[in-house]
Each structure stands twice: as structure tokens, then as C-alpha cells.
Amino acid sequence: xxxxxQWIPGNFKSVPDxxxxxxxxxxxxxxxxxxxxxxxxxxxxxxxxxxxxxxxxSYGSMACFQNNPRILTVNQNIIVAAAxxxxxxxxxxxxxxxxxxxxxxxxxxxxxxxxxxxxWLSRVLYNRRTKMKPLWSTFLVAGVQNDVPFLxxxxxxxxxxxxxxxxxxYGAYLALPLMRKAIDEKREKxxxxxxxxxxxxxLKKCMEVLYYRDARSHxxxxxxIVTKDSVETQNLALKPRWEVAKLxxxxx
Amino acid sequence: MxxxxxxxxxxxxxxxxxxxxxxxxxxxxxxDFAIVASDTRLSEGYMIYTRKQSKLFQLSDKSVLGxxxxxxxxxxxxxxxxxxxxxxxxxxxxxxxxNSIAQLLxxxxxxxxxxxxxxxxxxxxxxxxGEGCLYSYDPVGHCEKVNYTAGGSSGVLMQPFLDSWLGNRxxxxxxxxxxxxxxxxxxxxAAGERDIYTGDEVVYNIIKKDGIKTGVxxxxxx
Amino acid sequence: xxxxxxxxxxxxxxxxxxxxxxxxxxFETFQSDNTVNQMNLYSLPGNPVENMRMxxxxxxxxxPIELNFHHGTTTLGFLYQxxxxxxxxxxxxxxxxxxxxxxxxxxxxxxxxxxxxxxGAADCVYWDRVLSKQCxxxxxxxxxxxxxxxxxxxxSNMIYYYxxxxxxxxxxxxxxxxxxxxxxxxxxxxxxxxxKVFSVGSGSIYAFGVLDSGYKWDLTDEEAQKLGQxxxxxxxxxxxxxxxxxxxxxxxxxxxxxxxxxxxxxIYDRVKNxxx
Amino acid sequence: xxxMDYNGGALIGMKGKDCVAIATDKRFGIQAQTVSLDFTKxxxxxxxxxxxxxxxxxxxxxxxxxxxxxxxxxxxxxxxKISPKALASLVSNLxxxxxxxxxxxxxxxxxxxxxxLEPYMCDMxxxxxxxxxxNFVVGGTSSSQLYGLCEALWEPDMEEDQLxxxxxxxxxxxxxxxxxxxxxxxxxxxxxxxxIVRDIKTRMD
Numbered sequence: 001x002x003x004x005x006q007w008i009p010g011n012f013k014s015v016p017d018x019x020x021x022x023x024x025x026x027x028x029x030x031x032x033x034x035x036x037x038x039x040x041x042x043x044x045x046x047x048x049x050x051x052x053x054x055x056x057x058s059y060g061s062m063a064c065f066q067n068n069p070r071i072l073t074v075n076q077n078i079i080v081a082a083a084x085x086x087x088x089x090x091x092x093x094x095x096x097x098x099x100x101x102x103x104x105x106x107x108x109x110x111x112x113x114x115x116x117x118x119x120w121l122s123r124v125l126y127n128r129r130t131k132m133k134p135l136w137s138t139f140l141v142a143g144v145q146n147d148v149p150f151l152x153x154x155x156x157x158x159x160x161x162x163x164x165x166x167x168x169x170y171g172a173y174l175a176l177p178l179m180r181k182a183i184d185e186k187r188e189k190x191x192x193x194x195x196x197x198x199x200x201x202x203l204k205k206c207m208e209v210l211y212y213r214d215a216r217s218h219x220x221x222x223x224x225i226v227t228k229d230s231v232e233t234q235n236l237a238l239k240p241r242w243e244v245a246k247l248x249x250x251x252x
Numbered sequence: 253m254x255x256x257x258x259x260x261x262x263x264x265x266x267x268x269x270x271x272x273x274x275x276x277x278x279x280x281x282x283x284d285f286a287i288v289a290s291d292t293r294l295s296e297g298y299m300i301y302t303r304k305q306s307k308l309f310q311l312s313d314k315s316v317l318g319x320x321x322x323x324x325x326x327x328x329x330x331x332x333x334x335x336x337x338x339x340x341x342x343x344x345x346x347x348x349x350x351n352s353i354a355q356l357l358x359x360x361x362x363x364x365x366x367x368x369x370x371x372x373x374x375x376x377x378x379x380x381x382g383e384g385c386l387y388s389y390d391p392v393g394h395c396e397k398v399n400y401t402a403g404g405s406s407g408v409l410m411q412p413f414l415d416s417w418l419g420n421r422x423x424x425x426x427x428x429x430x431x432x433x434x435x436x437x438x439x440x441x442a443a444g445e446r447d448i449y450t451g452d453e454v455v456y457n458i459i460k461k462d463g464i465k466t467g468v469x470x471x472x473x474x
Numbered sequence: 475x476x477x478x479x480x481x482x483x484x485x486x487x488x489x490x491x492x493x494x495x496x497x498x499x500x501f502e503t504f505q506s507d508n509t510v511n512q513m514n515l516y517s518l519p520g521n522p523v524e525n526m527r528m529x530x531x532x533x534x535x536x537x538p539i540e541l542n543f544h545h546g547t548t549t550l551g552f553l554y555q556x557x558x559x560x561x562x563x564x565x566x567x568x569x570x571x572x573x574x575x576x577x578x579x580x581x582x583x584x585x586x587x588x589x590x591x592x593x594g595a596a597d598c599v600y601w602d603r604v605l606s607k608q609c610x611x612x613x614x615x616x617x618x619x620x621x622x623x624x625x626x627x628x629x630s631n632m633i634y635y636y637x638x639x640x641x642x643x644x645x646x647x648x649x650x651x652x653x654x655x656x657x658x659x660x661x662x663x664x665x666x667x668x669x670k671v672f673s674v675g676s677g678s679i680y681a682f683g684v685l686d687s688g689y690k691w692d693l694t695d696e697e698a699q700k701l702g703q704x705x706x707x708x709x710x711x712x713x714x715x716x717x718x719x720x721x722x723x724x725x726x727x728x729x730x731x732x733x734x735x736x737x738x739x740x741i742y743d744r745v746k747n748x749x750x
Numbered sequence: 751x752x753x754m755d756y757n758g759g760a761l762i763g764m765k766g767k768d769c770v771a772i773a774t775d776k777r778f779g780i781q782a783q784t785v786s787l788d789f790t791k792x793x794x795x796x797x798x799x800x801x802x803x804x805x806x807x808x809x810x811x812x813x814x815x816x817x818x819x820x821x822x823x824x825x826x827x828x829x830x831k832i833s834p835k836a837l838a839s840l841v842s843n844l845x846x847x848x849x850x851x852x853x854x855x856x857x858x859x860x861x862x863x864x865x866x867l868e869p870y871m872c873d874m875x876x877x878x879x880x881x882x883x884x885n886f887v888v889g890g891t892s893s894s895q896l897y898g899l900c901e902a903l904w905e906p907d908m909e910e911d912q913l914x915x916x917x918x919x920x921x922x923x924x925x926x927x928x929x930x931x932x933x934x935x936x937x938x939x940x941x942x943x944x945x946i947v948r949d950i951k952t953r954m955d
Binding site for chain 3: 268269270271272296297322332336356358359360361362363364365366367368370388390391392393394395396398408
Binding site: 410412415439442 | 894903
């Protein structure tokens with residue numbers, strides 16, 4: 001970089017070191033998820049946003065750590081949930097907590113807003129992917145900004161977007177249709193958004209469905225709820241009904 | 253048998269830095285206007301991320317940028333360009349003209365020649381004479397001034413259609429705003445039939461002397 | 475964060491943290507890109523060609539990525555008694571898809587110098603622009619126009635610096651200076667060759683066929699321009715990646731002059747009727 | 751570059767009111783090099799039955815000959831003209847026989863049934879998956895361009911003249927955005943009482 005800055009046209013330059021293929025393999029080993037978590041769900045309701053994620057961390061197919069929460073309360077305005085590599089989530093958690101602490105210590109009454117964190121995370125993740133050293137995680141950022149609920153996703157490339165219902169990983173296939181259906185029905189029938197209780201019931205239902213079919217899911221999970229003036233995280237456990245199992249046929 | 257022994261271990265996966273997030277752009281310029289439209293589907297593979305992500309970015313009161321391709325690159329590129337425009341505004345106390353933005357965009361795209369932005373850009377605006385102008389790009393910043401263009405996942409489907417309608421236009425027979433708008437709608441309807449990465453809605457911006465008009469047209473949702 | 479920098483605290487080591495490191499790294503690219511220094515292009519460590527091949531092979535869903543850069547093709551230029559004639563086609567292709575039928579493949583570097591471009595369109599245009607800047611600076615510093623020899627040397631040095639990075643450039647630099655007319659061929663290996671007759675691009679083999687059979691030093695201006703046009707036209711007919719319109723430029727001691735643009739379709743009709 | 755794109759070419763079939771049309775470009779090339787300007791890729795199988803073969807030129811002739819061989823056997827055995835539908839099965843079977851070393855052609859059939867004069871159109875992939883169509887079929891290196899154009903230009907129940915206009919417009923515009931097809935084109939309009947063949951002019955670059 002420095003040599004390039006000093007370059008003057010006409011100066012003689014030696015051949016740049018273009019390196020040896022095998023030594024400088026950009027697709028490096030080690031940048032691959034090892035301790036992983038499965039899907040996260042998020043849904044917007046009339047006065048806030050709710051997120052759900054289970055507490056299991058897998059090591060391959062081993063259900064390794066069964067009590068690893070991954071919904072982070074950032075401040076009184078934002079919650080973040082993560083899926084994917086757990087260590088990368090922990091790294092981001094440390095960074096975000098540091099950010100919040102610095103902000104608090106300034107004591108100027110200004111705190112981070114959800115859209116700001118969403119953009120910030122997208123820049124950090126994009127920067128890492130451009131260096132080919134990705135943080136192998138997907139983040140959901142939820143909060144209320146100017147009385148409007150906000151829910152956004154950022155994936156490991158830095159692909160960022162906002163929507164009213166988001167699910168990552170397996171949830172995108174299993175839970176998202178349920179969520180879209182519930183929200184659309186409510187809108188069509190009553191021309192309104194889900195209430196808080198409806199949203200929580202919806203997430204509980206989705207987590208149950210995921211537990212039945214997602215082999216990396218777990219029956220203990222958390223729901224984080226953020227509204228205009230409160231943030232809370234509930235610890236929940238499923239009571240699965242396995243009697244339906246015998247009705248599933250065609251695999252034996 | 254390795255498969256049995258390896259069953260429990262995490263699998264190594266390659267990291268691919270690009271995603272194809274789909275989406276298409278159509279833009280047409282006329283004598284005193286420019287229209288640029290994009291669909292609003294953001295997808296990856298068979299998965300639709302969201303059905304309401306416009307791919308148009310307003311850069312000033314006279315220019316709009318349309319980007320499709322890899323969404324993370326799009327976000328990064330548009331952020332950089334917007335910050336560059338701000339510093340230009342603060343340095344010179346002038347809003348950058350579309351032709352200058354066009355050159356800036358070309359240079360910025362080329363800065364990533366060896367790790368390209370996987371983005372197809374179309375810049376639409378009104379030039380200093382108040383005439384519509386349009387610039388279309390390739391991913392590493394080759395810029396060309398055109399009268400109409402289509403790009404993105406169904407660019408190949410829509411471009412020849414625009415050619416057949418607008419290819420032989422002369423100065424005496426310029427394209428009108430209404431005609432341009434209906435061409436945009438037709439092009440997207442046709443593309444929506446055959447391209448799974450294009451659909452949901454079309455948002456269009458019509459840039460004119462007295463401001464930018466925005467509208468939405470519905471497309472296939474499947 | 476804004477408060478911190480306002481108070482001048484952001485450089486304080488007390489506050490240096492993981493968070494700031496990530497932040498600085500994420501935002502430093504905004505400050506040091508090629509809008510400030512044209513030679514400053516981002517690249518990953520390692521072999522750039524190999525990296526490029528690897529990162530652009532597949533997307534996240536495992537499908538091949540279609541990063542189709544625009545490519546330009548047939549160009550020619552020759553020296554004769556009346557100066558230099560340059561002729562080019564105007565097609566830009568991304569793979570088999572015709573991206574444009576009216577691309578400008580002759581770049582006006584200053585009033586006495588022209589560059590033609592074949593290969594990667596963005597590569598050629600970008601470096602021509604940088605060259606244009608350097609030539610202007612030379613003029614301002616030395617109070618005289620840069621010679622074509624010097625300009626071509628700057629160009630080949632810049633390209634040579636990025637040798638092995640996978641640029642795709644095949645350009646001719648033509649101009650009139652105090653030493654008379656001169657013509658150079660420069661390519662992405664960094665080679666730089668002076669000469670009398672050049673044709674570059676995928677259609678060049680066809681162009682050479684016509685050009686070599688009609689070329690002599692004593693051509694009149696009109697003959698020379700016609701020869702250039704005809705050579706490009708025949709190349710567009712046989713080569714799939716060339717086409718559009720044929721542009722002819724002429725350089726004399728008074729600088730360059732644009733002679734004409736003619737659509738290949740019209741030339742075809744004319745040539746066909748001539749044959750009858 | 752895929753082997754399907756080795757020679758280039760564009761083909762399109764379209765249905766109108768009581769008539770069908772098939773159009774082809776005339777380029778024969780070897781990758782970027784244009785070799786011949788009279789290579790139409792469309793063959794008459796029966797008075798009202800036409801087939802178009804986008805793909806690798808060498809396989810076009812092989813497949814065409816094989817189809818003719820089987821079709822003649824069929825007609826000798828049955829003592830009647832083969833219907834387009836039966837022809838489609840015949841071609842499909844022929845192609846699937848080479849499932850693991852396929853011919854690189856994706857044939858299309860554009861026809862009026864020889865008895866009922868019902869329009870029939872279908873195209874196939876290179877291993878014989880028949881895809882019957884009620885509006886248009888496209889093939890060749892510019893198939894994406896053709897899809898876009900046909901979706902926009904095609905409308906039901908076109909008369910002969912309008913059908914000719916539409917199919918020519920679609921083919922010409924598509925070829926103008928594809929480097930390896932064009933160099934002249936030919937349109938066949940198949941009606942119950944006559945076949946109209948017209949050459950159309952396209953760009954020659």
C-alpha cells in the first residue's frame with residue numbers, strides 16, 4: 001500500500017511479488033463454522049419487535065452446550081440475536097457491549113438506535129468478508145426507533161435488509177411461511193398488525209415446529225421482546241407432543 | 253468407512269464472498285426526463301429475503317442510482333458514493349452534477365478491480381441543460397452514456413425488447429414520459445414471467461426539473 | 475462516538491479497544507481509495523489472478539457467477555506518408571451477450587494524441603484517463619506537449635506495475651509530436667513496441683488480411699481512410715465479437731481529426747452493391 | 751463456453767390463428783469465426799411439419815437423419831403420415847437413448863397436424879424432455895433474449911401477417927444482442943393450404 005502511494009509515473013518498478021498459489025490461498029482453512037447455532041426468528045408487532053432463538057450450541061452434530069443464550073440486550077432500545085458460529089457472536093457481543101459502555105460513560109444521554117447498529121454491523125461484517133476473513137454469523141437487530149418498530153437482518157457477507165418478519169437458516173424454510181401467513185391474515189382480516197401476545201404465541205408455535213424437524217434445534221429457548229419503553233428476555237421451554245410422531249409414515 | 257467416523261465432525265466449507273441477490277433495473281431517458289425502475293424482490297437462490305427492497309438510491313435531487321447484483325456490494329458502494337457526494341458538497345458548496353457522479357462511480361468501481369463489486373449500475377439523472385441522461389456500467393466500472401438500458405438478472409430478457417421499441421428513435425421522434433413508463437411496465441411484466449429473481453413490485457422514479465416522482469406497479473408474487 | 479472525536483479523545487490509548495479497531499478497519503477504505511491516488515487499487519494478499527478466479531468462481535449458493543466484464547475487440551492503426559489513420563469497431567461484449575453497439579474505443583488523450591482500446595473496456599478506459607492526467611501534468615510542468623514516446627512509456631510503466639494482476643489491455647497510442655507521427659502498441663504484459671502497422675483484438679486477424687494487402691507508404695489520405703474502414707468492416711463481418719459502427723480517425727501535424735462514423739450495416743449494403 | 755454454444759444460432763417457433771411459424775438465423779460459425787451465411791437449421795419433416803435444431807451443427811445432421819429414418823419406417827409400417835405428437839415421442843425416445851452421451855441438440859417441432867390441421871408446438875432439452883407449448887418455443891444461444899421478446903410481443907390469435915411481423919421482430923432484435931447468431935434469417939409460415947418462406951435481412955456483423 002505504501003509503495004503504491006509513493007509511486008511517480010516513469011519511475012522504474014520491480015515486478016510485484018505475486019506470491020505462490022499454495023501459500024496464499026485466500027480460501028483459508030479455519031474460516032469455517034465449528035460451534036454453531038441454528039435459526040433465529042424475528043417478528044414485528046404493533047408496538048415493538050419479538051425475537052426467538054434456542055439456547056443450543058452444536059459441535060457438528062453433537063448438541064454440545066445446551067445453555068448458551070444468544071439474544072443480547074444492547075440497551076433499552078435494541079436487542080440483537082445471532083445464528084451461526086457462536087464464537088463470532090461472542091466477539092461481536094464484546095464489541096457491541098464495549099460500544100455501549102463507552103456511550104454510557106460519556107453520559108450525554110444519547111444512546112444508540114437500532115438502525116444505527118444495523119448499519120454498523122453490516123459495515124463490520126462486509127469489511128471482514130472483503131478481507132476474506134468472515135464472521136460466520138447472521139444477526140437480527142430489533143428495536144424501536146421514533147416509535148416505529150424496526151427489524152433487520154445482516155448475514156455473514158454484510159447483506160443487510162429490513163422486513164416485518166425474518167427467519168434465518170432452517171427457520172427460513174419452516175417458520176417463515178407460518179409467520180408470513182399469520183401477519184398477512186391479520187392484515188387482511190383486521191387491517192392491523194399483530195399484538196404483542198399474538199406475536200409471542202406465533203413465535204412459540206414456530207419454535208415448536210422447528211424443534212420437530214430441525215435436528216440442530218433444542219427445546220429450551222429464549223424470546224426477547226423490545227417495545228418503546230421496555231426490553232425483556234424470557235426463558236422458555238417447549239412441551240413437545242411426540243404423539244404425532246406415530247402419524248408420520250413412510251420412512252420405516 | 254470414513255462416513256461413519258466423520259459423521260459427528262463439523263464439515264469444512266469454503267467461504268464464497270459473493271451472493272447473487274437478483275433483481276433488475278430498467279431505465280429510459282428522454283428530452284426533459286429520465287425514468288429508472290427496479291423490482292423489489294431481494295432473494296438468494298430459491299429463498300426470498302424480502303419483497304419490498306427497492307434497488308434505487310437517490311443521490312441528489314437530479315440523480316438516481318439503480319444497483320442490482322450482490323446486495324452487500326450494493327450497500328457498500330452506495331454508502332461510499334453517498335459519503336463522497338457529501339464531502340464534495342461540503343468542499344465545493346455545490347451538488348455534484350450527474351456527469352461527474354458518473355465518472356466518480358466509474359473510478360470507485362475500478363478501485364475494486366481485483367475484488368470486483370458484483371453490481372450492475374445504472375445512473376439516471378438530468379444534466380446541466382435539463383435533459384435526461386443515463387449511464388450504464390459493467391462491474392469494474394466501464395461507463396457508457398446511453399438512451400435506454402436494462403440490467404440485472406433479467407437484463408438480457410428486457411434489453412432486446414427495449415431495442416426493438418427505442419433502437420431507431422431520432423431527435424424528431426423522442427420518447428415521451430407516458431410511453432417510457434408503459435415500456436418499463438411491459439418489460440418488467442415480461443421479465444417477471446420468465447425470471448424467478450424478478451418480481452413482487454416495480455418501483456420507478458421519474459426525474460424531472462421539478463422533482464422526482466415515485467410510483468409502484470404490482471408484479472407477479474410467485 | 476461523535477462526542478469522543480469532538481473532545482479529541484478518540485486517539486487516546488485509554489479508549490483504544492476492540493470496537494475501535496473493527497470500526498477503523500471497516501471505515502479506512504473510505505479514506506484511501508483510488509479517488510485520491512489512482513494507483514491505489516484494493517487487492518487481497520496472494521496471487522491476484524488466482525484469488526480472482528477463486529472468489530468469482532461460485533456464489534453462496536454454489537452457482538457460477540457471471541461477472542461479465544465488457545470487452546472490446548477490433549482496432550487498427552497505421553502510419554503512412556500523410557500521418558496516422560486509426561480505425562475501430564464499436565461493439566462491447568460481455569461473454570456472448572452484446573453489451574453495447576456504440577462503445578467509444580478511441581480515447582482522446584489530448585489534441586495531438588489518441589489511444590485505442592481492445593481487451594477489458596474498464597481497464598483500458600481507466601488507465602487512459604490516468605495517462606491523460608499525467609500528460610496534462612507533464613505539459614503544465616514542462617511548458618510543452620509530452621512526446622508520444624514518453625506518454626507510451628508512462629503507460630507501459632503503469633501497466634507493468636500491475637503485471638500479473640490479470641489486467642486485459644491491448645492498446646495503441648498514436649500521436650504527432652516534435653519528432654513527427656508515431657505509433658506504439660502497448661499490452662497488459664507491459665510490452666511497448668513502436669511500429670508502422672498494428673491491429674489488435676480478436677478480429678485483428680481478419681483486419682490484417684485486408685490491411686496488409688492494401689497497405690503501402692504512399693497512400694493518399696482518402697485511400698488510407700478507406701483502407702482502415704474496410705479492414706475493420708471485414709473484420710466485423712467475420713468476427714462475432716466485433717461490430718456496430720466503424721469509426722475512423724486521422725492524425726496529422728495539426729492534431730487528430732475525426733473523419734467519420736459509419737454503421738456496419740450500411741457499409742455492408744454498399745460493399746455488396748459495389749461488387750455487382 | 752458450453753458445447754451448445756460452439757456454432758451459435760437462434761430459433762423460434764410461434765403460434766398464430768390456424769397457422770404456426772418457425773424462424774431461424776442463418777449463421778454457421780466456429781466459436782467467434784463466422785464460416786457460412788446459409789445454415790438454416792430448419793427442416794421439413796412432412797408437408798405441415800417442421801423441425802428446428804438449435805445446438806451443435808454436427809449433431810444437427812446426425813439427429814435429423816436418424817429422425818427421418820425412424821419417421822419413414824413409422825410411415826411405412828402405419829401407412830399414414832406421422833402426427834406431430836407421435837413425432838415428438840419419436841424424437842424424445844431417440845434422444846433419451848443417448849442419456850449418458852447425449853446429442854447436443856434441443857429440437858423443436860412446429861407443425862399443423864397433418865389430419866386435423868391443429869397447431870402443435872413443442873421443444874425439448876438435449877435428452878428429450880418434451881415441453882409442449884401453446885404460445886411460443888425458443889432455442890439457441892440467444893434463448894434468453896428471445897424469451898424476453900416473445901413474452902412481451904406475443905399475443906393470442908395472430909393472423910398470418912401479424913405473426914410474420916412478430917416473429918421477425920423477435921428474431922432480429924434477439925440476434926442484435928447476441929454475438930454468435932444473426933447474419934440473415936429465414937421465416938417459415940405454415941398454413942393449411944400453403945407454406946410461406948421468406949428471407950429477412952438482419953445485421954451482418
